[in-house]
Amino acid sequence: MIDLTYFKEQFEQLQLEDADEHIAAIRKQSFDTFNKAGLPTFHTEEWKYTGISSLFNQTYAQIGHTITAADVAALRMPGHHKANELVFVNGRFDFSLSNILSSDTEMKVLSLKDAVNGEYRDLVGKHLNKSTEYIKDGIHALNGAFITEGVFIHILKGKIPHHPIYVYHILDSRQHHTLAQPRSLIYVDENSKLQLTETYVTLGSSDSFCNEVLEIVVEQNAIVEYYKIQNDTANASQVSTTHIRQVGRSYVHTVAITLNGGIVRNNMNLILDATGNEAHLYGLYLLRGKTHADNHTLIDNRKPECFSNQLYKGIADDSSTAVFNGRIMVQPDAQKTNSFQSNKNILLSDNATINTKPQLEIFADDVKCSHGCTVGQLDEEALFYLRARGIPKEKAEVLLLQAYSADVLAHIKPMAIRAYVEKLIYEHLSIV
């Protein structure tokens, strides 16, 4: 039995700090949900293939950190000098380490606390914590219970910020096991564009657990490009929920790359809540060692004439486990929906496991929906072709796996990020 009294104590402590009534209400409600639902187990359908109870066998410290600007400088992704860099340390947004280049007339970055106390009070009240309508489990509620210093970003109406946003989640595990629960809300106003890249870094050899919730609201004619790069250490686990609501006719494009980590769970929710929405979801997971990666996608087609396409590809080697669960829902009103999904896997080791579960739940008749998934191996003939030309087996395999990844990588639009990910993948695959 897992002892959750730690969280109870923490929560009581948190109650002592003063908070906005709205935030306090969300915390209270979430904590009740957490107490009621508890942690997900293998009997929870959505967590059938991913056990996270091991992450709760130890205590995490939520104390201050010693991260300096020099530490951040070492972790930077290419293109940073032209990007707005937002730094979260142990789940808390750190203004002093962040570097915002865009002016106030393009985008505003506020702490959630400031946003809810200022001009954005109503907006935050309306859009924060909508993800609970879809995710009812305890782990998601745990994040809600500890909403603290999250960030609120507003991309202003009609603006396309000149600089993209890079988000670094840094967990300082040099002395203690660290738990981080970042929480953000991004409001992409009409006719504007958001380009966001998120990455996660754990420093030190102690364990870290990042339980993140990011909500993005997309208005009429807006464009969202979202990239997530997960290449953390083997003792870094995370549950990362991205809840995107397209409330106006808009376009969303996401790519999630998972290379290294402990237990990595991604919830990618797309709520198509306006006529004619379009969404493209891509994912790539290349797993080695003992990494366990679980990608859950949910597309809820609520309004007519929406289009969505998903492509998730993965490789599982050594004793890793890859899980894909893609759920497409088409509500009765959502006629003329086109929704497609494809999941392809390569299994390279008998100790590795691939579990995949595409789901279609369709309540409207005039739709075109399909899903396909495969589990297989590298093409023997392609391998032979390369080896016949003098390329050693290991190299040939890397070459083929790189080619296999290219389908997804081609959808990373910023060249700097794509080159960076390609390099990471090459290094990742070349380790013997």
Add this chain to the structure above:
Amino acid sequence: MKDKQDSLEQAVLNDYKYGFVTDIDTDVIPKGLNEDVIRLISHKKNEPEWMLEWRLKAYAYWLTLEEPTWANIKYPVIDYQDIIYYAAPKPKKQLNSLDEVDPELLSTFEKLGISLVEQKRLTGVAVDVVMDSVSIATSFKEQLSEIGVIFCSISEAIQQHPELVKKYMGSVVPMTDNYFAALNSAVFTDGSFCFIPKGVRCPMELSTYFRINTENAGQFERTLIVAEDESYVSYLEGCTAPMRDENQLHAAVVELLAMEKAEIKYSTVQNWYPGDKEGKGGIYNFVTKRGICKGDYSKISWTQVETGSAITWKYPSVILKGDHTIGEFYSVAFTNNHQQADTGTKMIHLGKNTRSRIVAKGISAGFSQNSYRGLVRASKHATNARNYSQCDSLLLGDKCGAHTFPYIEVKNKTAIVEHEATTSKIGEDQLFYCRQRGIDPEEAVALIVNGFAKEVMNQLPMEFAIEAQKLLAISMEGSVG
């Protein structure tokens, strides 16, 4: 579009054509379920002590279970104490031939279009008819016994071949398997038993007709088919039931065992009363069907056409234990009005070089919900396992739903598993093409749906293919898309 809706309405209004009640004296025990009822059933069937013990054990286990709720179906709570667990038509005297069978009973089957006499004379199909719970007549038995095939009711098998029943019953679907299997193990009243000895290719299709007749009598059959080395059998099962207002529970268990190089082909046409157009009444069909390819090079093939029942909960599965074994699953599920179907298959690859193929076609109309739920598992030692699954759904109305829940679990690096699923309505262009060539909308839809289901229909034996196509046509009548 308007025409389309109207015609769909018509289809929805279609009456159940096989709704009538046969008036025969039945031997009924009081409602309810407890140890005494189980003892009574066992006593009435004159069973040996070990069988009773087995039943009681299953009942004790069942009491510890809770009814499963994971399936995508909704129904009122079943009161297991409000069900009659045993109903046998009273035999007037010992029967030696078909001529002695109750004429009323025979005419019932004639109405269904499967006159025993005719079948016996014309088609060479041996029919083991189950009327409610007791086998009434068994034909061709002697012919079969000459080549060593045992084909009889399960009660008879318990009496005459206890060693076989003891050895195989519960070996594929243990009594502890699930809620409904445990219930069945405790109260099963009849069913068929079939044993094909080594090297025998069963010369005729074996078939049985299940028919629920007595009001409030749930039927709990148990079927066991054992195919020894290098044998072959094709088994047909078909069902129709009379129109009733109260829900009737049906929880069957079917077990198949295929030894080395044996092949079993199991085909089902299910057309029980689906309830009226408001969703009132209808059969609750909770079935556990499973086969095991025990020996190397064996093969099990399930084919099903499901058009009836208010609720279908059914996952015919194959455990591919031997090396080089093959599992197949072909299914057409048609739901209309308020019918709900949650059906699919499980292919468990354990042996080397095992292959499986799944073709599932779902057609939903009216207010119905049609789900495919399946599992393909390649275990760590299933080298070169190969699976191909295809599930297609066709929607014939804007109030119905089609869902797919495939689970794929692979632990072997040489396994290749493929799954694809599509959902759509009938293409306007296809309809236009037909209508342009003078085919009326109704016929055009029937044509397209028939084409949609063809791949599965082709798998049915001749005798059933005709009936199945008729059934689909009845369901389709007037439903212009």
